[in-house]
Amino acid sequence: MAVRNQAQKVGARSRSKRVNLTDAHLEEVARLFGMLAESSRLKLLRALLDRPMTVSELIQATGMRQGNVSKHLGTLLLGGFVAREREGNFVRYAISDPTVASLCMLMCSRIEAEARHRMRQLA
Amino acid sequence: MAVRNQAQKVGARSRSKRVNLTDAHLEEVARLFGMLAESSRLKLLRALLDRPMTVSELIQATGMRQGNVSKHLGTLLLGGFVAREREGNFVRYAISDPTVASLCMLMCSRIEAEARHRMRQLA
């Protein structure tokens, strides 16, 4: 019953703002979600949310190896999550999309929801 | 320059609403993002955003194999994205977290951003 009630609420909501996504859209969305599905990349984003940083600074901030930092930054760049700017020998990266923070925040709120959910599961 | 300017904006924003996430949090967030990083699961969510459905209905709606539908629903259930309720022989699934739609919407807006980004890359 609980499910049914929630479900009807959700159904009603989706009828008002309808979600019309093609399969191709979903593939793209999945690809983008996948770029955020790695704690290494989230660490980089967390650091960059504080301030823009060069690769060297990011290596220090995250403790990751240089190659991995560059590779993951490349992935985030492909997704348009970050932007890069060369400064002499250095390359400075910065968050380029304000939705990044929102996305992470939403997921964090979901972590609590999941925790609550698991409590319920056990009970 | 463009990057620098954007970066400073972001930096300022993060200073006001600070993002204080532990590494453990990031692992969890990554796991949850990973659950949305699969077009099969997004297809299931897209169907469920319309209305709650049984597994059989989801098989029809998505064209996926029964085993895969069940497996992916299990993953979404673990993440607390959906809830399940048995109805006789059938099991009906429903979106259980309203943020699911928001997450997808945010990502969709990001798709356009990425498209724009790629245009810029080419130019």
Add this chain to the structure above:
DNA sequence: TTTGTATATATCTATATTACTATATAGTGA
């Protein structure tokens, strides 16, 4: 219980992605 149907799960192969190491490239300055 037996039979039939709906759903869940186990096992397999193929594919993708990670961290690692080593190497290549881009830029600075002599």
Add this chain to the structure above:
DNA sequence: TCACTATATAGTAATATAGATATATACAAA
């Protein structure tokens, strides 16, 4: 040009996860 530093990328082994197939479980009805 050469040497030096910062960043990017190639190559590899290990790990994870998808879909396919087959099987197990849960429930309904006879």
